[in-house]
Amino acid sequence: MNLENQAGADVATMRWVGGTDGYLKMIDQTLLPTEFREIECRDVETVWEAIKKLRVRGAPAIGIAAAYGVVLALQTGAGTERPDFDQRLIEAATYLSESRPTAVNLFWALERMQKLAESSPDLSNPEMHKLLLEEAQLIEVEDLKMCHQIGEVGAELLSKGDGVLTHCNAGGLATSGGGTALAVFFEAARQGKQIHVYADETRPLLQGARLTTWELMQRGIPVTLISDSMAGWVMKEQKIQAVVTGADRIAANGDAANKIGTYSVALLASLHDIPFYIAAPSSTFDLSLESGEEIPIEERLPEEITNGFGKQTAPDGVDVYNPAFDVTPAKYIQGIITERGLIEPVTKEEVLRVLGSDPA
Numbered sequence: 001m002n003l004e005n006q007a008g009a010d011v012a013t014m015r016w017v018g019g020t021d022g023y024l025k026m027i028d029q030t031l032l033p034t035e036f037r038e039i040e041c042r043d044v045e046t047v048w049e050a051i052k053k054l055r056v057r058g059a060p061a062i063g064i065a066a067a068y069g070v071v072l073a074l075q076t077g078a079g080t081e082r083p084d085f086d087q088r089l090i091e092a093a094t095y096l097s098e099s100r101p102t103a104v105n106l107f108w109a110l111e112r113m114q115k116l117a118e119s120s121p122d123l124s125n126p127e128m129h130k131l132l133l134e135e136a137q138l139i140e141v142e143d144l145k146m147c148h149q150i151g152e153v154g155a156e157l158l159s160k161g162d163g164v165l166t167h168c169n170a171g172g173l174a175t176s177g178g179g180t181a182l183a184v185f186f187e188a189a190r191q192g193k194q195i196h197v198y199a200d201e202t203r204p205l206l207q208g209a210r211l212t213t214w215e216l217m218q219r220g221i222p223v224t225l226i227s228d229s230m231a232g233w234v235m236k237e238q239k240i241q242a243v244v245t246g247a248d249r250i251a252a253n254g255d256a257a258n259k260i261g262t263y264s265v266a267l268l269a270s271l272h273d274i275p276f277y278i279a280a281p282s283s284t285f286d287l288s289l290e291s292g293e294e295i296p297i298e299e300r301l302p303e304e305i306t307n308g309f310g311k312q313t314a315p316d317g318v319d320v321y322n323p324a325f326d327v328t329p330a331k332y333i334q335g336i337i338t339e340r341g342l343i344e345p346v347t348k349e350e351v352l353r354v355l356g357s358d359p360a
């Protein structure tokens with residue numbers, strides 16, 4: 001099922017409908033793979049809830065949705081005078097920034113929208129609103145281009161017949177539609193490299209089982225679903241020649257936050273001398289952070305673990321720790337695949353050299 005969106009992506013993670021009085025349609029990813037349903041976000045609160053509940057998830061996708069959320073917010077409460085408009089924009093950006101703390105793309109997109117308004121103080125409210133919608137659409141289109149470039153850079157690292165492992169979902173659904181880690185697999189497959197993907201189910205919300213397998217099967221790419229605890233064993237059995245995952249925030253030294261369990265996979269890959277790669281656009285880097293120690297890690301509700309998908313699997317009252325992400329130190333990362341090239345070795349110097357002085 002391929003749905004084109006204005007960015008031209010194969011999978012329409014989301015799409016804006018209409019002009020500044022329009023609305024955002026997005027796939028409700030909590031229903032996949034058994035139900036494909038698009039929801040309509042007609043106010044900023046609905047976008048906030050969609051991000052919080054992972055109806056839309058994945059660092060780039062969260063940033064794009066937040067940018068459109070700002071446009072929705074400005075449909076009400078922006079008044080007729082520019083100071084009121086700007087105040088409403090600030091309120092909306094602050095509100096959306098409180099939805100989830102780890103994916104830096106959320107904050108990067110909101111800051112980009114605010115800076116655009118600050119740079120155009122003399123536009124009328126309708127003119128500024130139109131410009132902000134165009135900026136949100138540009139963020140989406142730029143992301144799709146970055147996804148394809150990431151795919152091209154990363155596919156060079158894979159050889160014909162490789163077994164590749166991935167964790168969580170860094171596919172089209174996590175972005176504008178092109179994917180990051182999965183963009184590498186999409187491009188390698190397009191080049192005829194006949195790779196075989198091993199997808200970690202990725203507890204507790206099963207983005208790997210529900211979303212990664214769905215995306216790969218949609219494209220006819222061989223994929224085997226494994227439980228998270230199997231990652232080491234398939235490496236021991238020499239089924240895996242490379243690991244590629246996404247990221248939610250990458251510090252200046254290359255330390256990378258990604259879905260919980262990624263750190264364990266990276267350690268296992270290191271023990272088995274298997275290259276571990278991160279695939280991420282420049283908009284996922286947070287150069288204000290010297291290391292991954294400073295990356296905020298989201299903690300989510302215990303019920304995601306004790307009552308996953310409505311089935312109670314632990315005693316009432318059990319103590320639960322549910323961080324949604326962990327941080328993989330740069331020393332365990334072979335390279336970071338970006339739209340601007342491969343960062344290898346993963347050092348601050350190489351990060352700055354590849355990204356240039358003006359990352360996204």
Ligand SMILES: CSC[C@H]1O[C@H](OP(=O)(O)O)[C@H](O)[C@@H]1O
Nearest residue numbers: 057058059168170174246258259
């Ligand atoms: C291309 S970013 C994908 C990244 O985001 C996911 O987290 P979540 O599903 O909680 O938004 C996961 O860390 C993926 O690697």
